[in-house]
Amino acid sequence: MNVIKRSDFILKPFLKRNNFKAFYQLITTLIPIISLWFIVSKIVYSPLLQITKGFLLIPILFFLTLLSSRTFSLMHDCGHNSLFEKRSLNNFFGFCLGLLNGIPHKPWANDHAFHHRNNGNWEIYKGPVDVLSLKDYEALNKREKLIYKVSRHWLMLFPGGFFYLVIKARLGLILIIINFIKSLMQETFIKLKKRNYLGLLNIQSRIKPPFSDYGDNFDELFDLIANNIIVISGWIIMCKWLGAAFFLTFYSLILTFSAAIFICIFFIQHNYENAYASNTKNWDIVEGAISGSSNLDIPNWLNWFLADISFHSIHHLSERIPNYNLRACHKANLHLLQKSKVLKLSDFPNCFRYIIWDSKNENLIPIN
Numbered sequence: 001m002n003v004i005k006r007s008d009f010i011l012k013p014f015l016k017r018n019n020f021k022a023f024y025q026l027i028t029t030l031i032p033i034i035s036l037w038f039i040v041s042k043i044v045y046s047p048l049l050q051i052t053k054g055f056l057l058i059p060i061l062f063f064l065t066l067l068s069s070r071t072f073s074l075m076h077d078c079g080h081n082s083l084f085e086k087r088s089l090n091n092f093f094g095f096c097l098g099l100l101n102g103i104p105h106k107p108w109a110n111d112h113a114f115h116h117r118n119n120g121n122w123e124i125y126k127g128p129v130d131v132l133s134l135k136d137y138e139a140l141n142k143r144e145k146l147i148y149k150v151s152r153h154w155l156m157l158f159p160g161g162f163f164y165l166v167i168k169a170r171l172g173l174i175l176i177i178i179n180f181i182k183s184l185m186q187e188t189f190i191k192l193k194k195r196n197y198l199g200l201l202n203i204q205s206r207i208k209p210p211f212s213d214y215g216d217n218f219d220e221l222f223d224l225i226a227n228n229i230i231v232i233s234g235w236i237i238m239c240k241w242l243g244a245a246f247f248l249t250f251y252s253l254i255l256t257f258s259a260a261i262f263i264c265i266f267f268i269q270h271n272y273e274n275a276y277a278s279n280t281k282n283w284d285i286v287e288g289a290i291s292g293s294s295n296l297d298i299p300n301w302l303n304w305f306l307a308d309i310s311f312h313s314i315h316h317l318s319e320r321i322p323n324y325n326l327r328a329c330h331k332a333n334l335h336l337l338q339k340s341k342v343l344k345l346s347d348f349p350n351c352f353r354y355i356i357w358d359s360k361n362e363n364l365i366p367i368n
Contacts, residue, residue, distance in 0.1 A: 004336055006286050011318050014329035017085045021324045025074060025083075025307070026093065033067050033100070036060050040250070044242055061253060066305040068258035071100045073307035073323065079109030080319040095223065101255065102165050102231045106223040116319050119270070120288020122357045122364075123279045128266050134358045134365065149367055154264070154352045161259030166252055173228045176221070262306075268351040269294045269312045272341055277357055277364045289316035294341040295330070313340045 043056050077083035078094030091106075098105035118125040126132075129152050132140075140148065150156070238247045276292035278284070296303075296310035303310050307323040311330040314321060314337075321329055330337070343351070353366035 004286065004290065006317060008336055009314075009317055009333045011314075011321065011329065011333075014321050014325040014332070015318065016325070017082060017322050018324070019085050019089070021322070022084045022089075022093075025324065029067060029070050029074065033064065033071070036064055036067075041242060044246060057250070061250065061257075064254050065257040065261070068101060068254055069261045070305045070307060071097045072103075072258065072262050073305075073309055075101070075103075075105055075108075076112070076309070077307065077323050079105065079112055082320050082322045095227075098227060099230055099234070101258070102169060102227070104169055104220070104224045104227040107220040110220065116316065118283075119316055120276045120278055120285070120292030121280055121283040122277045122362075123283075123359065126357070127270055128263060129271075129355065131271070131355050131357050131364070134356050134360070137356050137367075149355075152352070152355045154349065157260035157264055158256055161263055162252065162256040164263065165255040165259045169224065169227060169231075173224055176224075264348065265296075265306060265309065268343060268348050269296070269309075271354045271364060272343065272347070272351045273354060273364075275341065275354070275364050278362050279359055282362065286317070289313055290337060291339050291341070292316075294343045295337070297342050297344045313337055 040057065040060055043053055043060075074083060075094050075097035078090040078097065081087050081090045084090045084093065094105040094109065098108070115125055122131065122133075132148065137145065137148065235247070235251075238251070241247070242250075270292060272294055275294070276288055276290075278288070278292075290313050293312040293316045295312055298306075298310055308326045309315065309323065311326040314326055314330045314333065354364040355367055356365045357363075358365045
């Protein structure tokens with residue numbers, strides 16, 4: 001049996017990034033978002049549309065949700081430095097796209113890069129829902145097993161999505177502030193007790209990474225703070241424009257459904273029957289890309305909103321391939337992807353059963 005190597009794939013021609021295509025993708029995503037929000041404002045303030053307001057807002061909610069998922073997908077490309085030709089452009093627009101979804105770009109990109117470095121090695125990376133090993137799961141009592149099962153049910157995508165985009169970054173900043181004040185008070189007390197008055201001026205000693213899940217270093221901390229300041233300011237402006245109750249409800253629904261979509265996509269592209277789930281000793285990164293990343297057979301219109309992340313094996317073989325080249329690269333290497341799992345929409349629900357890692361047999365198994 002021949003072992004497929006990364007060098008067997010035709011990747012280099014598809015690595016070329018194109019600023020025109022990148023800007024075109026941004027424009028065709030952001031203009032519809034801005035337009036739809038202006039339509040929302042007209043519906044909210046028009047006395048003639050009050051009766052039919054709910055019916056009119058439902059399709060807008062649907063499209064804004066999908067467009068929000070697309071902005072996340074484009075931010076994802078920026079995090080891989082693959083959307084634009086220059087890193088500076090990817091960093092800038094990645095930050096801006098992160099604002100639309102309330103998520104700090106740099107911390108997210110760094111965390112996602114860890115996933116790419118270890119995809120398929122379930123001893124190190126446990127997936128988006130922190131999958132337990134069979135040994136750890138069997139050590140739980142009945143109540144803990146029930147909580148584990150319920151917390152990883154597909155319905156938890158919705159409260160999980162709300163927390164992920166609306167709450168997590170704000171909570172991360174609050175925790176940083178609390179920890180800083182706590183550290184400041186503790187060190188101040190110690191230095192006063194030791195009469196080390198000059199030591200009180202050393203503020204840097206009280207600011208030590210990691211700060212939170214969204215702040216492992218000072219660059220991430222700056223990104224988190226800037227994101228929160230701009231996002232919260234934007235929320236205040238939108239509340240004054242559309243009314244606080246309406247905007248917070250409508251926007252929260254968009255982010256909740258949007259996050260549920262991309263968390264679901266991320267999950268089913270790595271948790272499925274016969275997925276490659278190695279331990280560190282036997283792990284191979286190419287095998288992880290081919291057999292540990294599913295490809296999705298979904299409608300083209302849905303692929304557009306996901307920026308072609310459906311072609312996931314190729315993406316894991318080389319994250320530097322721009323989303324607008326993934327489909328062509330996938331087709332050019334189709335003969336080498338015979339082992340890759342292809343999932344249809346009807347296969348998605350079954351994937352949520354595979355939330356236990358059997359480390360002995362190196363595979364994912366369904367929960368009983």
